[in-house]
Amino acid sequence: MxxxxxxxxxxxxxxxxxxxxxxxxxxxxxxxxxxxxxxxxxxxxxxxxxxxxxxxxxxxxxxxxxxxxxxxxxxxxxxxxxxxxxxxxxxxxxxxxxxxxxxxxxxxxxxxxxxxxxxxxxxxxxxxxxxxxxxxxxxxxxxxxxxxxxxxxxxxxxxxxxxxxxxxxxxxxxxxxxxxxxxxxxxxxxxxxxxxxxxxxxxxxxxxxxxxxxxxxxxxxxxxxxxxxxxxxxxxxxxxxxxxxxxxxxxxxxxxxxxxxxxxxxxxxxxLGTWGSLYNKLGKDTHQNATVGATTIFKDANGNMVSIKNGKKVVVQGLQDFIIVEKDDVLVICPRKDEQDIKQLRTEAKDNFGEEYV
Structure with a gap:
C-alpha cells in the first residue's frame, strides 16, 4: 500500500x-x-x-x-x-x-x-x-x-x-x-x-x-x-x-x-440517512415489504419497512407503505412518504418522554 x-x-x-x-x-x-x-x-x-x-x-x-x-x-x-x-x-x-x-x-x-x-x-x-x-x-x-x-x-x-x-x-x-x-x-x-x-x-x-x-x-x-x-x-x-x-x-x-x-x-x-433509503437497499418479498431483525407475517400489506430488534414476531395486516420501527422502549409507526418528519417526531419525543429515549 x-x-x-x-x-x-x-x-x-x-x-x-x-x-x-x-x-x-x-x-x-x-x-x-x-x-x-x-x-x-x-x-x-x-x-x-x-x-x-x-x-x-x-x-x-x-x-x-x-x-x-x-x-x-x-x-x-x-x-x-x-x-x-x-x-x-x-x-x-x-x-x-x-x-x-x-x-x-x-x-x-x-x-x-x-x-x-x-x-x-x-x-x-x-x-x-x-x-x-x-x-x-x-x-x-x-x-x-x-x-x-x-x-x-x-x-x-x-x-x-x-x-x-x-x-x-x-x-x-x-x-x-x-x-x-x-x-x-x-x-x-x-x-x-x-x-x-x-x-x-x-x-x-x-x-x-x-x-x-x-x-x-x-x-x-x-x-x-x-x-x-x-x-x-x-x-x-x-x-x-x-x-x-x-x-x-x-x-x-x-x-x-x-x-x-x-x-x-x-x-x-x-x-443511508432515512428509513426510505434503507428500504431501497433491502431485499423485498413479493409485495415489496422489507424486514430487518424480525420474523414477519404480512396480510394484505404492501411496501412496508419493518425494523425490529431481537427477532420478534410481527404480524402486519392492511398497511401500505409504512415504516414500523422498534428499539427498546420506543415504537414508531409512520407513512413512508412522511419519512422526513421523523426528525421532528424525535424532537417531540425528547420533549414529551425525556432525553433517554432519543
Missing part, C-alpha cells in the same frame, strides 16, 4: 432521521442497519483499508463515541481517533485532521469520507479513489466525487460540472438541496451530479485553501509548537477547537475555491 495515502472517516453524527434505532448514545454509524454482520463504520473502514494502510486511517468523532469507535475498530490506536470536544461542523474537523496528517507526512494525499454511506461496488469505488489520489498528488486541486443521479432527489446537494473530454471535470456550481422542479431540470440537463460529500486532496492543497478562505480558523488550530501527535494535542484541542467557526467544508472551502474538480462516479451509492 502507498504510505502517502491517508483517510479521515467522519463518524460524529447522530443520524436523527433514523430514530429510534439511531440515538445520541448509539448513532447509526455504529449499527448493522442492513444485517450484513458489520456496522456502517466497520464496513467503511474495511472498504477504505483496501487502499489506505490501517495506521493511516483517522476516525473523527465526538468525545462520547470514543469507546464505541475503539470497540468496533480494534486494530486502530487511540491516537487515530480525533475527538471533537464540541460540534463545529465539518470544516474545523477536516482542518484538524489535515494538520495532524501534515505533521506525519507532508507529501500525504487524503480522502475524507462519511462513515454511514452504502457502496455496493467497492471495486469501482477503490478505483475511483485511486484515480483521485493520483490526480491530487500531481496537481494543486481539490476533488470531490459526484454520483450519477438516477432520479430527481431533493434530499441531496448537486454539483454542476464543465463538460470536457477528460475524466475529471472542473466544477461550475454547487446547489444545496433543490426543490423538485429544479432537481428535475438538473437531471434532464445531464451536467449535474449528486454531491456525496466524499473528498480527496493533497494535505498541502487543502491547507493552502484554508489559509485563503478560512484564515482565522488556521490561526486558531495551526501552531508553531507542533502539538499534533504529541501528548499536548488533546489539551490543545480541548482549549481551542470551540473557538473555530461552525461551518461546513462545502460552504467554507468548496463553494469559494476556484480549484475544485469532480470525478463522475457510478458505484451504486446510497446515503
Amino acid at each position: 502507498n504510505t502517502n495515502y491517508y483517510a479521515v472517516i467522519m463518524a460524529g453524527g447522530v443520524g436523527s432521521r433514523l430514530w429510534p434505532v439511531s440515538t445520541e448514545k448509539y448513532p447509526k454509524q455504529f449499527h448493522d442497519l442492513l444485517g450484513t454482520g458489520e456496522s456502517l463504520l466497520q464496513r467503511t473502514f474495511n472498504r477504505i483499508n483496501q487502499l489506505v494502510p490501517s495506521e493511516n486511517i483517522l476516525i473523527a468523532t465526538n468525545k462520547r463515541y470514543e469507546g464505541l469507535v475503539l470497540e468496533q475498530l480494534p486494530t486502530i490506536s487511540s491516537k487515530q481517533v480525533l475527538l471533537e470536544p464540541t460540534m463545529r461542523n465539518t470544516a474545523p474537523c477536516i482542518l484538524y485532521a489535515a494538520l495532524k496528517i501534515r505533521q506525519q507526512n507532508e507529501n500525504a494525499v487524503m480522502l475524507v469520507a462519511p462513515s454511514d454511506h452504502w457502496i455496493e461496488n467497492e471495486t469501482k469505488f477503490i478505483k475511483n479513489i485511486e484515480t483521485s489520489f493520483n490526480a491530487c498528488a500531481k496537481e494543486d486541486i481539490l476533488m470531490t466525487l459526484g454520483i450519477q443521479p438516477n432520479h430527481p432527489n431533493t434530499g441531496y446537494g448537486y454539483i454542476q460540472f464543465e463538460e470536457n473530454a477528460s475524466e475529471i471535470k472542473k466544477v461550475q456550481t454547487f446547489t444545496e438541496k433543490p426543490n423538485l422542479e429544479k432537481a428535475t431540470q438538473f437531471l434532464a440537463s445531464g451536467d449535474y451530479l449528486w454531491n456525496a460529500g466524499i473528498f480527496v486532496w493533497s494535505v498541502s492543497s487543502i491547507l493552502d485553501s484554508f489559509k485563503k478562505h478560512l484564515p482565522e480558523m488556521v490561526n486558531i488550530l495551526d501552531t508553531e509548537d507542533n502539538v499534533y501527535n504529541t501528548n499536548f494535542e488533546d489539551d490543545f484541542i480541548k482549549t481551542n477547537y470551540e473557538k473555530c467557526e461552525n461551518i461546513s467544508i462545502d460552504f467554507g472551502i468548496m463553494e469559494r475555491s476556484e480549484k475544485v474538480h469532480v470525478l463522475p462516479v457510478d458505484f451504486d451509492w446510497d446515503d
